[in-house]
Amino acid sequence: MTDIQHGEQAGKHLPATTEEPIANPGLPEHTWRPTDVDDDAARRAERQVATMFGLASVFAVLFVVAYFSFDVGDSWETVLGLGASNIALGTTLGMALLLIGVGIIQWARKLMADHEMVEMRHPARSSDEDRAATLAALDAGLEESGIARRPLVRNSLIASITLLLAPAVVLFRDLGPTPSQAAASGPDAGLENTIWKPDMRVVRDVIGTPIRAADLEVGDLVNAEPEAIFPTEENGYPEIEGVELYVAKSKAAVVVVRMDPDDVIPGEGRDNWSVDGIVCYSKICTHVGCPISLYERTTHHLLCPCHQSTFDLADSGRVVFGPAGRHLPQLPLAVDAEGFLVAQSDFTEPVGPSYWERDHKDIGEQGEAEL
Amino acid sequence: MDTSKVATSNSSAATAKKPGKAGVVANWADERLGLGTAMKKNLRKVFPDHWSFMLGEIALWSFVVLLLTGVFLTFWYRPSMAEVTYMGSYDQLRGLHMSEAMASTLNISFDVRGGLLMRQMHHWAANIFIASMMIHLLRVYFTGAFRKPRELNWVIGSLLLLLGTLEGFTGYSLPDDLLSGTGIRAADGFMKSIPVVGTYMSFFLFGGEFPGDSIIPRLYTIHVLLIPGLLLGLIAAHMLLLVYHKHTQWPGPGRTEENVVGFPMLPVYAAKAGGFFFIVFGVTAMMGALLNINPVWKLGPYDPTKVTAGSQPDWYMGWPDGALRIMPGWETHLFGYTIAWNVFLPVIVLPGLMFTILLMLPFIESWITGDKRDHHLLERPRNAPTRTAIMVALMTFYGLMWAAGGNDIIAIKLNLSINQITYFLRVAVFLGPVIAFMITKRWCISLQRHDQEKLLHGYETGVIMRSPEGGYSERHLPIAPASAYTLTARDRDEMWTPEAETDENGVRRPGGRLSGLRARLNKAWYADNVQKPTAAELEEAHHHAEHEHELQAPLEGHSADGHQFDGHHAVEGETLRGSH
Numbered sequence: 001m002t003d004i005q006h007g008e009q010a011g012k013h014l015p016a017t018t019e020e021p022i023a024n025p026g027l028p029e030h031t032w033r034p035t036d037v038d039d040d041a042a043r044r045a046e047r048q049v050a051t052m053f054g055l056a057s058v059f060a061v062l063f064v065v066a067y068f069s070f071d072v073g074d075s076w077e078t079v080l081g082l083g084a085s086n087i088a089l090g091t092t093l094g095m096a097l098l099l100i101g102v103g104i105i106q107w108a109r110k111l112m113a114d115h116e117m118v119e120m121r122h123p124a125r126s127s128d129e130d131r132a133a134t135l136a137a138l139d140a141g142l143e144e145s146g147i148a149r150r151p152l153v154r155n156s157l158i159a160s161i162t163l164l165l166a167p168a169v170v171l172f173r174d175l176g177p178t179p180s181q182a183a184a185s186g187p188d189a190g191l192e193n194t195i196w197k198p199d200m201r202v203v204r205d206v207i208g209t210p211i212r213a214a215d216l217e218v219g220d221l222v223n224a225e226p227e228a229i230f231p232t233e234e235n236g237y238p239e240i241e242g243v244e245l246y247v248a249k250s251k252a253a254v255v256v257v258r259m260d261p262d263d264v265i266p267g268e269g270r271d272n273w274s275v276d277g278i279v280c281y282s283k284i285c286t287h288v289g290c291p292i293s294l295y296e297r298t299t300h301h302l303l304c305p306c307h308q309s310t311f312d313l314a315d316s317g318r319v320v321f322g323p324a325g326r327h328l329p330q331l332p333l334a335v336d337a338e339g340f341l342v343a344q345s346d347f348t349e350p351v352g353p354s355y356w357e358r359d360h361k362d363i364g365e366q367g368e369a370e371l
Numbered sequence: 372m373d374t375s376k377v378a379t380s381n382s383s384a385a386t387a388k389k390p391g392k393a394g395v396v397a398n399w400a401d402e403r404l405g406l407g408t409a410m411k412k413n414l415r416k417v418f419p420d421h422w423s424f425m426l427g428e429i430a431l432w433s434f435v436v437l438l439l440t441g442v443f444l445t446f447w448y449r450p451s452m453a454e455v456t457y458m459g460s461y462d463q464l465r466g467l468h469m470s471e472a473m474a475s476t477l478n479i480s481f482d483v484r485g486g487l488l489m490r491q492m493h494h495w496a497a498n499i500f501i502a503s504m505m506i507h508l509l510r511v512y513f514t515g516a517f518r519k520p521r522e523l524n525w526v527i528g529s530l531l532l533l534l535g536t537l538e539g540f541t542g543y544s545l546p547d548d549l550l551s552g553t554g555i556r557a558a559d560g561f562m563k564s565i566p567v568v569g570t571y572m573s574f575f576l577f578g579g580e581f582p583g584d585s586i587i588p589r590l591y592t593i594h595v596l597l598i599p600g601l602l603l604g605l606i607a608a609h610m611l612l613l614v615y616h617k618h619t620q621w622p623g624p625g626r627t628e629e630n631v632v633g634f635p636m637l638p639v640y641a642a643k644a645g646g647f648f649f650i651v652f653g654v655t656a657m658m659g660a661l662l663n664i665n666p667v668w669k670l671g672p673y674d675p676t677k678v679t680a681g682s683q684p685d686w687y688m689g690w691p692d693g694a695l696r697i698m699p700g701w702e703t704h705l706f707g708y709t710i711a712w713n714v715f716l717p718v719i720v721l722p723g724l725m726f727t728i729l730l731m732l733p734f735i736e737s738w739i740t741g742d743k744r745d746h747h748l749l750e751r752p753r754n755a756p757t758r759t760a761i762m763v764a765l766m767t768f769y770g771l772m773w774a775a776g777g778n779d780i781i782a783i784k785l786n787l788s789i790n791q792i793t794y795f796l797r798v799a800v801f802l803g804p805v806i807a808f809m810i811t812k813r814w815c816i817s818l819q820r821h822d823q824e825k826l827l828h829g830y831e832t833g834v835i836m837r838s839p840e841g842g843y844s845e846r847h848l849p850i851a852p853a854s855a856y857t858l859t860a861r862d863r864d865e866m867w868t869p870e871a872e873t874d875e876n877g878v879r880r881p882g883g884r885l886s887g888l889r890a891r892l893n894k895a896w897y898a899d900n901v902q903k904p905t906a907a908e909l910e911e912a913h914h915h916a917e918h919e920h921e922l923q924a925p926l927e928g929h930s931a932d933g934h935q936f937d938g939h940h941a942v943e944g945e946t947l948r949g950s951h
Contacts, residue, residue, distance in 0.1 A: 089484070090656050108638070308696060
């Protein structure tokens with residue numbers, strides 16, 4: 001074994017000692033396989049390979065049969081929780097492919113010549129002559145172009161090509177509105193507003209029925225939405241659907257929890273935000289925005305299933321564990337004339353994950369809700 | 372006169388001169404494409420054989436399976452977030468509002484024959500694609516196959532892994548089910564954590580506020596056009612460089628740095644590789660048939676107010692998710708702006724940093740070792756203890772982060788406190804890799820010593836000899852010459868000696884200031900490595916062994932009474948019990 005040394009590197013990094021303790025004994029002698037020397041063995045291998053290919057054709061036909069004989073649709077749970085069609089199609093296709101593959105490899109191993117060959121390597125670099133010729137050609141080309149002699153042409157070309165980046169970037173401007181443009185498009189739009197308004201009812205998230213404060217027991221948790229998500233003729237909220245609905249839901253979702261009123265430690269300036277131990281918080285995690293849902297009744301802790309941020313709902317939704325950096329925004333609650341829960345206002349701070357432009361105000365600095 | 376085309380007899384001469392069918396095609400093609408010159412060498416190009424060289428092939432073939440099954444899926448899948456009412460066969464979701472993307476995914480799963488099979492094969496093949504790329508990467512690293520002249524192919528391979536991961540993420544987001552929608556929601560949170568431009572990136576990508584109706588069609592274009600195009604180009608470059616450099620090979624009798632020993636492309640390697648394609652395809656089909664994956668119908672359509680417990684991304688996204696989970700909740704609020712370190716550091720900075728380290732590994736190693744030679748013979752992991760230990764440390768880091776990504780599952784299955792797991796991992800991700808590094812390095816060196824023992828003193832025969840004094844020893848016999856050669860077929864480590872910081876004119880050399888650090892790293896890199904014996908040492912050891920054998924020879928097959936042998940004296944003239 002010798003080390004390859006090339007060009008200017010040669011000699012710079014010579015091995016400490018060039019002698020080898022054991023000389024390379026050279027390639028071991030080729031040994032014949034049974035199929036090389038025994039015609040019967042060879043014919044047997046040939047039959048094996050042909051049988052595999054033959055079986056593969058059978059499976060290919062079976063695939064077609066299965067395609068037309070098994071139903072999809074309602075029969076989806078027939079075998080192993082998957083449809084009979086899926087299993088039959090997959091196994092017949094799989095067997096056909098596997099048999100072809102194994103057959104070809106068996107052919108290569110048993111019947112094709114198995115003499116190892118030796119090929120010489122070449123260095124990755126080109127020969128010195130080629131390098132010199134290429135450099136000369138490069139020099140000649142550059143010289144003839146005059147790129148070095150005419151800096152005005154060169155520099156203005158570089159500048160113009162660099163500036164082509166501007167159209168390439170600007171072209172994507174209309175991918176979406178800027179955050180401030182989005183915020184200007186409506187009273188509920190943007191990162192800082194939601195669809196919650198003063199005196200809007202808090203309703204159950206699937207059926208949209210309002211929640212009577214008296215109906216909640218201590219320990220209850222209700223996933224809720226603003227009533228505007230469920231417009232009816234009765235409540236008079238405007239139609240909302242499609243993107244608008246999804247955006248509204250993704251910001252306005254809340255959890256309503258009733259606990260022993262003595263357990264609630266109201267945040268500074270939040271003394272009247274709860275109703276008889278009923279508190280309401282944004283359901284959107286302040287970490288990266290997953291909807292939070294796992295509530296532990298005895299500790300009043302709410303845990304996010306995505307990254308396990310845990311918030312104390314008795315204590316203004318402060319973070320007690322996990323990667324979230326901020327408390328959950330609290331929705332100030334009140335009760336309307338009919339005894340249903342309503343919001344006193346929108347959230348007093350942006351819901352969801354943190355972002356650069358977010359102006360953080362701690363609890364107590366946020367002041368009273370706009371009543 | 373040219374007589375070659377003139378018949379010399381009336382029998383089969385005309386046909387005998389005719390080239391075979393393959394020859395006719397080759398002739399036709401060569402006259403138009405001139406492939407003869409290029410194919411002359413390449414048709415019988417030699418590829419060395421070893422099971423570990425197959426790992427990259429799995430990645431290649433699973434990519435082909437992805438292309439085939441993916442094209443099938445595009446015929447039915449609709450990348451649209453328009454709200455529709457599902458009216459298909461799956462009655463538990465019938466009548467529900469969902470995006471067209473979700474509805475068409477259900478349609479593929481329940482109403483298109485073979486559709487579920489193709490969906491499941493596509494998802495399994497994606498997992499196999501990424502897993503095999505990772506294992507292939509480990510093989511290349513642990514055997515030193517990334518060294519000059521193959522550094523750029525390492526870089527291309529790393530880019531393939533990165534793009535494959537992104538392709539996987541965009542792919543599993545397309546059904547717009549509850550789990551994937553939660554993933555996109557988290558990705559929105561990740562983007563918003565980027566200082567200054569975060570919200571702009573989010574609003575531009577989503578076409579406004581989350582979730583909007585643009586993200587699915589945009590991810591679709593990225594998934595079926597942009598990234599596959601890049602992957603195809605890079606895979607082509609990866610293969611071309613492989614052919615140009617010729618494959619590395621393990622050292623052994625007859626194998627040198629200057630040759631490559633193996634089977635020719637045509638027929639053996641073409642048959643083996645081609646057959647292997649069918650096997651990868653077949654295994655994927657079997658998995659699609661029998662192993663359920665991503666049952667979106669059980670998760671239901673995406674709803675921004677809902678989430679499932681145990682929400683986790685596909686496994687290859689697990690480690691940054693783990694970093695996100697164990698990160699303390701640090702945020703900085705300054706002058707009305709917010710920097711969310713708790714999100715920005717673990718999912719934006721850390722993956723970028725780790726990927727950069729991965730890309731740079733070949734260059735870092737060659738800078739430290741000063742080795743700029745071409746290498747075509749592979750090294751056993753034990754013979755590069757520091758290199759091996761670095762990757763094991765990185766793997767430990769990855770594994771711990773990955774475990775952190777499943778901290779909720781671990782807590783539930785093993786009945787542990789999630790808080791304690793998280794606190795433990797916060798420390799373990801820093802300590803674990805260091806411990807793994809030290810253990811691996813010492814382990815490699817100890818394996819090197821074992822090899823040295825085998826070379827110098829032979830292998831352990833299992834034959835126990837009792838000495839006259841009553842002591843027991845095991846008989847060692849020399850190993851086979853071919854194995855002995857293979858053990859010595861490796862480089863001796865060479866320390867890099869820093870050049871003077873300034874040249875003869877007192878001018879600082881470029882990089883001279885770093886040479887102190889480089890020398891120290893170089894020393895640490897090779898510290899305690901075992902060097903293969905010199906010819907003299909080997910000779911000496913063999914001589915010693917022969918002497919031992921001579922001493923022991925009279926004991927062969929006999930029991931000795933003992934006292935006439937005190938170990939190393941000549942035994943001529945002594946008699947053994949039973950022989951008199």
